[in-house]
Amino acid sequence: MSPVPRTPVCERLGIRLPIFGFSHEPEVVIALTRAGGFGVLGVAREPPEAIPEMVARVRHDIGDARFGVDLMLPAGMPERDDPAAIAARIPKEHRAFVAGLRERFAVPPATRPNFFSSVVRTQALFARQIEAVLGSDVDLIATAVGLPPEMLRRAKDAGRMTLSLVGTAAHARAAIDAGADILVAQGHDAGGHTGPIGTMSLLPQVIEVAEPRGVPVLAAGGIGTGAQIFGAIAMGAQGAWLGTLWLGARENRTSRTLLARLAAAGSADTVVTRAHSGKPCRVVRSAWSDAWAEPGAPEPLPMPYQHALTGELLASIEEHDVAPLVYEAAGQSVHWVREERSVAQIVDELVGGILQAQARLRALGA
Template identity: 40%
Template sequence: MRTSLCDELGIEHPVFGFTPSEHVAAAISRAGGLGVLGCVRFNDAEDLDRALTWMDENTDGKPYGVDIVMPAKVPTEGTQIDLAGLIPQSHKDFVQQTLLKLGVPPLPDGEGGEGVLGWLHSVARSHVDVALEHPIRLIANALGSPPTDVIERVHAAGVPVAALAGKAEHARRHVANGVDIVVAQGYEAGGHTGEVATMVLVPEIVDAVDVPVLAAGGIGSGRQAAAAMALGASGVWMGSYWLTTAEYELGNSSTQEALLAAGSSDTVRTRIYTGKPARLLKTRWTEAWASAEAPEPLPMPLQNLLVSEAHLRIARSDDPSVVSMPVGQVVGRMNEVRPVAEVMTDLLAEFDQTVKRLTDLNR
């Protein structure tokens, strides 16, 4: 399973692994793929710097990348206190009442924190600044093409830019803006995602642009990787599947328990996580937001600020039935905890078997 991207990026296999965990990202890179560290959880650029320094020391010199969350248009900006003033009281009340109903305890005194600020443009820019001080081989943007000046800076450092797209017209726009690799992310993917499924979206984007396309959404096995490559992709982009790897340390046991138990029908695409449609695990938390009395989610970045304390409380509550977690429909295949290297070895072996099986169909 080799494409021209392997030579361009210095990787063995065109398997791109997005993860918020530097431990998982490093393991993906060590296994011959490209680990891509999600930066949105780093409010403080120094924390990101420490994580990347750790990766520099733990990737055996293998390439890795980072993923930022930066809209092309600068959205509402400001400190958390400025923004909090834009959140209606009725929304805050709904969140508090829902947590009470779901039995999610308050945080211990003194805990709390500032929420996730990575959705802010200024913070995402600080992630780029820090990342470029490390030997990164890719910057990907979860919200399409970054602003042109950011693309130019990244290119000046000799680093290619990847951007997620859920429609062919978005992919065309990204490439016109200077993006080097398009990640065609289908409906079934976890996190921010569009309405067109991977099977339809990937060939449409491959035909629409003249840069390498990675397929994302629904990929967790060698058969699925082979399907993605059959559709014309130059590589696969996997996010959800690493959430149940042994190296993943960011979650707590209730999150992992919920993911291992979930089937492919147990996800929902909703705006409640960030204000933009994103696929989450279906739990009592997402069901509460789907009820008749729930308010409409707020636009990005307000929605994430609204629910950020709730996310902390939910994470501490240790109750699998209320987890708030982005994950794709491939969660149905995530039924045991395995090391990253084993996931990669199995995927590549099944890919080989699949290609042989397809060849035999034509005999």
């Protein structure tokens, strides 16, 4: 059998497989690195002081292999966490709606905070997260939902590779101008914050912008099979970037309740909602997204006020595992989250699919 295509970006990063994984869980990043792919640890939901230890955890286990860290740095957030000023931006009607949800679903109070209940996304938080990441020995820094050129410049000056997730050709141009070394063309199908253009339409548009400038592009959004990865490479991508599929990985330690919801969900069971963060975000459908879409429900608040409003309730739902309301960001690729498997098993299956797609082409005489 012919080997899996090793694209120039694989050579550059020293990886065997054109499979990139976004995950909040260090164990997933470690396992993916060991399986021959490239792991990127999402730390946007981490307080800055937790970041060094998480990065060190990955480094300890993977030695000299390369890996990345991802930050979400949206523009337009308040300068700093001023509780009175933030509270003043939350209308009474919204507070009453959230209190009503707590009552309707009998959600007990949280006894411990989580990120959403204890932290507000502010410029001051981002500055501290950036310092924590730049102060670590991570090899690549990815940014999404926002592109601070100063951060990219500092990352490059410090010898780090930079990667930017983009959702339109215009974003791609801006990211290259700001100095991104690698782009991820992340389509509407993707889990998490997502733009309006589907992956299949977006990928060639981003490649058209990036290829003449020598910037490699990875495909993201709705990818759950090796055949899709092979197809993306045939279209000019240098690899695929997956997020949702790892939620079904044993190493992710996804709660039983959430795993059951994801395993039961098909591609039509995800929705793009502002009810998660205030910006359009694709999540697996639950009573949470349904409630915010009901007639009479208030419009979700803009980021970061939506989380300032809902953080306590989200922390309570997570802690008490309140089944109807449990959800997570998830892409249309949730179709391929069926049962818990190890990262190595997931990668094996993807590789099998790539080889099968290659064989299919050969059989056609291509």
